[in-house]
Amino acid sequence: MENYEAYFMIGGGLNALGKLIVVLACGILLLKQRNLGTVLMFSGSVLSIILGLGFLLLSTFSAQEGPESVLNTNALGSILTPLPYILFAIGLLLFAAKQVKK
Template sequence: MENYEFLHLLSGFISTIFQLVVIVGCILLLSKSRNLATVLMLVGSVLSLFFSLFSVLGTSFMASQGAENLVQGIAIMGVVGQIPHILFALGLLLYVIKHVKKELPSKNI
């Protein structure tokens, strides 16, 4: 397997499919419950898709520009690419805090 660029693009394609599933889930959740938490989850999901597409395409472009550009681009995307995950996680946390109530154990003794 000498064609690592093909494998890189294939993994990006597979990842994109599942990111689209998460975006559809967030859209359905937003249609049922419109609040800050669901908006944050949707924004985080959409940004995650854009960042990963840019990462796959950008990595291929940066590799053609030289090793130093490739390493610099990967480092920058490693830091900036976490922003969508942070937004999604904050939205999920807010949603759980607001909508999931802890049930008290029943005292049937």
């Protein structure tokens, strides 16, 4: 019998580690070059952690209300979760365009 709980815990830990590394890298970029691209990248990476934790807590509380509440929470999460990544991608695009001009 597989221990799926351990797989999910390891996967969640790796996901959190990756997000923290991206926030650290964006923070270093922001300190070295403060422009709209680096601000958007940093904001998007921090917002992805905040939203991830927020929806984890919201899902936990909504599970106590019942399946309809969990479904509503997941629907909201499917709309809001990509927004930080879109911010990050726009910032990366702006940053890359500025670097190519140099």
